[in-house]
Amino acid sequence: MVLSAASYISKPGKVLKNRYNFMMNIFKKLFGSPAVLAQTKTAKQEQARQDNIKRINDNTDKLWKFIEEALLFYNEKSCQCAFPRFRQIVSIDCVDTRSSFYASETEGFISIGKKYFTSIKLDSGPEAQNELWTCNKCGSVYAFGWADFSIEVNRTFLKIQELKTTDIGAEPTLPIPLFVGIFGHKFPGKDQLIPVDFETFKNYITALKT
Ligand SMILES: [Zn+2]
Numbered sequence: 001m002v003l004s005a006a007s008y009i010s011k012p013g014k015v016l017k018n019r020y021n022f023m024m025n026i027f028k029k030l031f032g033s034p035a036v037l038a039q040t041k042t043a044k045q046e047q048a049r050q051d052n053i054k055r056i057n058d059n060t061d062k063l064w065k066f067i068e069e070a071l072l073f074y075n076e077k078s079c080q081c082a083f084p085r086f087r088q089i090v091s092i093d094c095v096d097t098r099s100s101f102y103a104s105e106t107e108g109f110i111s112i113g114k115k116y117f118t119s120i121k122l123d124s125g126p127e128a129q130n131e132l133w134t135c136n137k138c139g140s141v142y143a144f145g146w147a148d149f150s151i152e153v154n155r156t157f158l159k160i161q162e163l164k165t166t167d168i169g170a171e172p173t174l175p176i177p178l179f180v181g182i183f184g185h186k187f188p189g190k191d192q193l194i195p196v197d198f199e200t201f202k203n204y205i206t207a208l209k210t
Pocket residue numbers: 079080081082135136137138139140165
Protein backbone atom coordinates (compact mmCIF):
# COMPACT_ATOMS: atom_id res chain seq x y z
CA MET A 1 0.00 0.00 0.00
CA VAL A 2 1.42 3.33 -1.02
CA LEU A 3 0.18 6.30 0.95
CA SER A 4 1.64 9.76 1.08
CA ALA A 5 1.80 11.39 4.50
CA ALA A 6 1.67 14.76 2.75
CA SER A 7 -1.79 14.05 1.36
CA TYR A 8 -3.12 13.95 4.90
CA ILE A 9 -1.56 16.97 6.48
CA SER A 10 -2.78 19.23 3.72
CA LYS A 11 -6.38 18.41 4.63
CA PRO A 12 -8.01 19.85 7.76
CA GLY A 13 -10.26 17.95 10.15
CA LYS A 14 -9.92 15.91 13.28
CA VAL A 15 -10.82 12.63 11.62
CA LEU A 16 -8.11 13.03 9.02
CA LYS A 17 -5.68 14.13 11.69
CA ASN A 18 -6.42 11.09 13.79
CA ARG A 19 -6.12 8.90 10.75
CA TYR A 20 -2.89 10.68 9.91
CA ASN A 21 -1.53 10.03 13.40
CA PHE A 22 -2.58 6.40 13.06
CA MET A 23 -0.83 6.15 9.70
CA MET A 24 2.22 7.90 11.16
CA ASN A 25 2.45 5.16 13.78
CA ILE A 26 2.30 2.51 11.07
CA PHE A 27 4.92 4.36 9.08
CA LYS A 28 7.13 4.61 12.14
CA LYS A 29 6.85 0.89 12.71
CA LEU A 30 7.45 0.08 9.06
CA PHE A 31 10.12 2.55 8.09
CA GLY A 32 11.32 4.30 11.23
CA SER A 33 10.35 7.85 12.02
CA PRO A 34 13.15 10.15 10.74
CA ALA A 35 12.28 9.75 7.04
CA VAL A 36 8.57 10.24 7.64
CA LEU A 37 9.14 13.25 9.85
CA ALA A 38 11.37 14.76 7.19
CA GLN A 39 8.65 14.20 4.61
CA THR A 40 6.07 15.83 6.89
CA LYS A 41 8.30 18.80 7.52
CA THR A 42 8.90 19.26 3.78
CA ALA A 43 5.16 19.17 3.08
CA LYS A 44 4.50 21.72 5.83
CA GLN A 45 7.25 23.95 4.52
CA GLU A 46 5.84 23.67 1.00
CA GLN A 47 2.37 24.63 2.27
CA ALA A 48 3.84 27.62 4.14
CA ARG A 49 5.71 28.63 1.00
CA GLN A 50 2.53 28.41 -1.12
CA ASP A 51 0.58 30.42 1.49
CA ASN A 52 3.29 33.08 1.47
CA ILE A 53 3.27 33.34 -2.34
CA LYS A 54 -0.51 33.72 -2.33
CA ARG A 55 -0.34 36.44 0.35
CA ILE A 56 2.29 38.37 -1.63
CA ASN A 57 0.28 38.09 -4.86
CA ASP A 58 -2.94 39.25 -3.17
CA ASN A 59 -1.15 42.19 -1.51
CA THR A 60 0.53 43.13 -4.80
CA ASP A 61 -2.85 43.21 -6.58
CA LYS A 62 -4.17 45.44 -3.79
CA LEU A 63 -1.10 47.67 -3.96
CA TRP A 64 -1.21 48.18 -7.74
CA LYS A 65 -4.95 49.01 -7.63
CA PHE A 66 -4.23 51.58 -4.91
CA ILE A 67 -1.33 53.10 -6.89
CA GLU A 68 -3.70 53.70 -9.82
CA GLU A 69 -6.06 55.53 -7.43
CA ALA A 70 -3.24 57.48 -5.76
CA LEU A 71 -1.98 58.77 -9.13
CA LEU A 72 -5.53 59.89 -10.03
CA PHE A 73 -5.74 61.64 -6.65
CA TYR A 74 -2.40 63.43 -7.25
CA ASN A 75 -3.53 64.58 -10.67
CA GLU A 76 -6.87 65.84 -9.38
CA LYS A 77 -5.07 67.99 -6.81
CA SER A 78 -2.04 68.98 -8.89
CA CYS A 79 0.32 66.28 -10.21
CA GLN A 80 2.44 63.49 -8.72
CA CYS A 81 5.50 65.80 -8.70
CA ALA A 82 3.87 68.01 -6.04
CA PHE A 83 3.96 65.06 -3.62
CA PRO A 84 7.45 64.65 -2.10
CA ARG A 85 6.51 61.18 -0.85
CA PHE A 86 5.83 60.11 -4.46
CA ARG A 87 9.26 61.44 -5.40
CA GLN A 88 10.75 59.55 -2.45
CA ILE A 89 9.12 56.20 -3.27
CA VAL A 90 10.06 56.26 -6.97
CA SER A 91 13.66 57.20 -6.14
CA ILE A 92 14.33 54.16 -3.91
CA ASP A 93 17.49 52.68 -5.37
CA CYS A 94 19.32 49.73 -3.81
CA VAL A 95 22.61 51.04 -5.21
CA ASP A 96 22.34 54.03 -2.83
CA THR A 97 22.60 51.66 0.15
CA ARG A 98 24.96 49.18 -1.56
CA SER A 99 22.23 46.55 -1.41
CA SER A 100 20.60 44.31 -4.00
CA PHE A 101 16.81 44.46 -4.04
CA TYR A 102 13.80 46.01 -5.70
CA ALA A 103 10.80 47.59 -3.98
CA SER A 104 7.32 46.66 -5.24
CA GLU A 105 6.06 50.16 -4.46
CA THR A 106 8.81 51.77 -6.57
CA GLU A 107 8.21 49.44 -9.52
CA GLY A 108 4.43 49.92 -9.26
CA PHE A 109 4.47 53.73 -9.12
CA ILE A 110 6.90 53.97 -12.05
CA SER A 111 5.15 51.37 -14.19
CA ILE A 112 1.62 52.68 -13.64
CA GLY A 113 2.76 56.34 -13.51
CA LYS A 114 4.46 56.20 -16.91
CA LYS A 115 1.33 57.50 -18.64
CA TYR A 116 1.68 60.83 -16.78
CA PHE A 117 5.09 61.43 -18.37
CA THR A 118 6.72 61.82 -21.76
CA SER A 119 9.97 59.87 -21.99
CA ILE A 120 12.98 60.01 -24.24
CA LYS A 121 15.68 57.35 -24.41
CA LEU A 122 19.29 58.37 -23.82
CA ASP A 123 22.10 56.73 -25.77
CA SER A 124 24.44 56.61 -22.80
CA GLY A 125 24.32 56.67 -19.02
CA PRO A 126 25.23 54.68 -15.91
CA GLU A 127 22.37 52.17 -16.19
CA ALA A 128 21.46 49.43 -18.66
CA GLN A 129 18.59 51.65 -19.74
CA ASN A 130 18.63 55.44 -19.31
CA GLU A 131 15.78 57.86 -20.03
CA LEU A 132 14.59 61.38 -19.27
CA TRP A 133 10.99 61.61 -18.13
CA THR A 134 9.10 64.92 -18.27
CA CYS A 135 5.81 65.39 -16.40
CA ASN A 136 2.98 66.05 -18.84
CA LYS A 137 1.38 68.52 -16.44
CA CYS A 138 4.10 70.62 -14.74
CA GLY A 139 7.17 69.87 -16.87
CA SER A 140 9.34 68.55 -14.02
CA VAL A 141 12.21 66.39 -15.28
CA TYR A 142 13.36 63.07 -13.85
CA ALA A 143 16.19 60.65 -14.61
CA PHE A 144 14.86 57.17 -15.25
CA GLY A 145 17.18 54.19 -14.87
CA TRP A 146 16.77 50.44 -15.15
CA ALA A 147 19.29 47.67 -14.59
CA ASP A 148 19.22 43.96 -13.85
CA PHE A 149 21.59 42.62 -11.24
CA SER A 150 20.50 38.99 -11.41
CA ILE A 151 17.65 36.80 -12.65
CA GLU A 152 15.60 37.74 -9.56
CA VAL A 153 16.59 41.36 -9.14
CA ASN A 154 16.13 44.12 -11.64
CA ARG A 155 15.30 47.54 -10.37
CA THR A 156 13.91 50.77 -11.76
CA PHE A 157 14.20 54.29 -10.37
CA LEU A 158 12.95 57.75 -11.15
CA LYS A 159 15.00 60.56 -9.60
CA ILE A 160 14.00 64.20 -9.74
CA GLN A 161 16.38 66.43 -11.70
CA GLU A 162 14.37 69.60 -12.04
CA LEU A 163 11.25 70.32 -9.97
CA LYS A 164 8.82 72.76 -11.57
CA THR A 165 5.93 72.71 -9.16
CA THR A 166 5.19 73.58 -5.54
CA ASP A 167 4.77 70.82 -2.98
CA ILE A 168 1.28 70.19 -1.68
CA GLY A 169 1.99 66.72 -0.26
CA ALA A 170 3.42 66.02 3.19
CA GLU A 171 7.17 65.83 3.76
CA PRO A 172 8.81 62.39 3.42
CA THR A 173 9.99 60.57 6.53
CA LEU A 174 12.54 57.86 7.29
CA PRO A 175 12.36 54.92 7.50
CA ILE A 176 10.17 54.73 4.39
CA PRO A 177 7.02 52.68 5.08
CA LEU A 178 6.27 49.98 2.49
CA PHE A 179 3.26 47.66 2.25
CA VAL A 180 4.41 44.85 -0.07
CA GLY A 181 8.05 45.79 0.27
CA ILE A 182 11.36 44.58 -1.04
CA PHE A 183 12.67 41.45 -2.73
CA GLY A 184 16.26 40.53 -3.48
CA HIS A 185 19.54 39.34 -1.99
CA LYS A 186 20.85 42.12 0.21
CA PHE A 187 18.60 44.49 2.15
CA PRO A 188 19.11 47.89 3.77
CA GLY A 189 18.59 48.45 7.51
CA LYS A 190 15.27 49.10 9.25
CA ASP A 191 16.38 52.73 9.55
CA GLN A 192 15.82 53.01 5.75
CA LEU A 193 12.77 50.92 4.95
CA ILE A 194 10.10 49.47 7.22
CA PRO A 195 7.13 47.14 6.54
CA VAL A 196 3.70 48.57 7.41
CA ASP A 197 0.05 47.57 6.94
CA PHE A 198 -2.00 48.77 3.98
CA GLU A 199 -3.82 51.60 5.82
CA THR A 200 -0.57 53.06 7.15
CA PHE A 201 0.96 53.00 3.66
CA LYS A 202 -2.17 54.52 2.10
CA ASN A 203 -2.22 57.36 4.64
CA TYR A 204 1.49 58.02 4.11
CA ILE A 205 1.17 58.24 0.32
CA THR A 206 -1.89 60.50 0.24
CA ALA A 207 -1.09 62.86 3.16
CA LEU A 208 -1.22 66.56 2.33
CA LYS A 209 1.11 69.28 3.62
CA THR A 210 -0.21 70.80 6.85
ZN1 LIG B 1 4.33 67.23 -12.47
